[in-house]
Amino acid sequence: MPREITAFSNPLVKYARELRDKKHRRGSRQFMAEGLRILTEARDTGRLPSILFYAAGNADHPLVHGLSIEVEMAGGESIQTTPDILSKLSGKDNPQAVVGVFDEFAAKLEDLDRASAGIWLVAERLRDPGNLGTILRTADAVGAGGLILIGECVDPFSVEAVRASMGALFTVPVVKSEWQPFLDWLRQGSGQLVGLSLDTEHDYRGARYEAPAFLLTGNEAQGMPADYSEACDLLVKIPMLGKADSLNAAVATAVMAYEVLAQQRG
Secondary structure: OOEEOOOOOOHHHHHHHHOOOHHHHHHHOEEEEEOHHHHHHHHHOOOOOOEEEEEHHHOOOHHHHHHHHHHHHOOOEEEEEOHHHHHHHHOOOOOOOEEEEEEOOOEOHHHOOHHHOOEEEEEEOOOOHHHHHHHHHHHHHOOOOOEEEEOOOOOOOOHHHHHHHOOHHHHOOEEEEOHHHHHHHHOOOOOEEEEEOOOOOOEOOOOOOOOOEEEEEOEOOOEOOHHHHHHOOEEEEOOOOOOOOOOOHHHHHHHHHHHHHHHHHO
């Protein structure tokens, strides 16, 4: 049976709240996700929270009730609580119906099967959690094989990144790597490394993309380093016809990904 917690001072409430802090996430190897859609996506990929919080008023919702039962059957804790405590956990005045605490998970380069997908997304020193979450959603939408994060990228398990991913964190493999190990792995098999750059004359719609294509997006403010550009098999640019000199990193990635998808679908 679900436990009932109504006190802000409860240790489990404090523990879950602390997962908003990167230091505590690293120490516990757990993270927090909120929202019925995201937790349902997680369940559908075989991942259940170790702790599930939900508001008493949502106890009879079929999806909430089903999640609660599955969490308990898997040995987790199902906790009925108040909207105020959910608000404290999520940091929002209008909290979601459910909040879950999950174990962190991560793939490794050697786990990836490059032949399983025609498109792979690669982001270098990505700093904004909203961009990371949006790129994950794009990866899911175009059927990308995964997202490879190069260098000091924002934590994909931050509350903001998880929220922005809308569940794609659970459906798209995420790998963290440094540049040289990634490049060594890539060159061990097939794969066209395509960089988004302003320093090229190749229009993104005029280029021909091979499969699998690895689409590399650089840092939001600085772009990619020169040696990264030199390592690419192809550099392409998205034309800018207004006064802006570049697109948002997540938007540019989505534009590129759909162009590659259109070519690969014929």
